[in-house]
Amino acid sequence: MDEKIKKWLKRAERDLKAAEILMNAQLYADAVYHAHQAAEKAIKAMLLSVGLEIKEHKISGYFYDEFVVNNPEMEEIYDMLVELEKHWLKSRYPLETSKGIWDPDENYTEELAMKLLSYAKKIVGFVKDQLNY
Secondary structure, eight states: OOHHHHHHHHHHHHHHHHHHHHHHTTOHHHHHHHHHHHHHHHHHHHHHTTTOOOOSSOOHHHHIIIIITTOGGGHHHHHHHHHHHTTTTTTTSOEEETTEEEOHHHHOOHHHHHHHHHHHHHHHHHHHHHTTO
């Protein structure tokens, strides 16, 4: 396995660990952010394994086109990735909306953070299995 791919996977594992620590500290928005980062880095490693080096945060389309189109069994991983991508910005910043200020610290619950962390764990595990890591 290419050294760069290994480094991406190592970073994904570290983000998962950070997310778990943040969950235990009840810092749910921060845990969600690191859960997204773990999934993103794992998928980037998988894309790199077929020669695609993506330097964007929204990578679900690349994953779909490269893998899911010919492997419909990967649709569940794609769906989880799409859900996590909805939170990469929202989990980090107060954002102005038509309903007022979205505050990540007030809006991320333990239940939602746990769900998104479980998605990240599944994605990272899936990629590690696919790449024999």
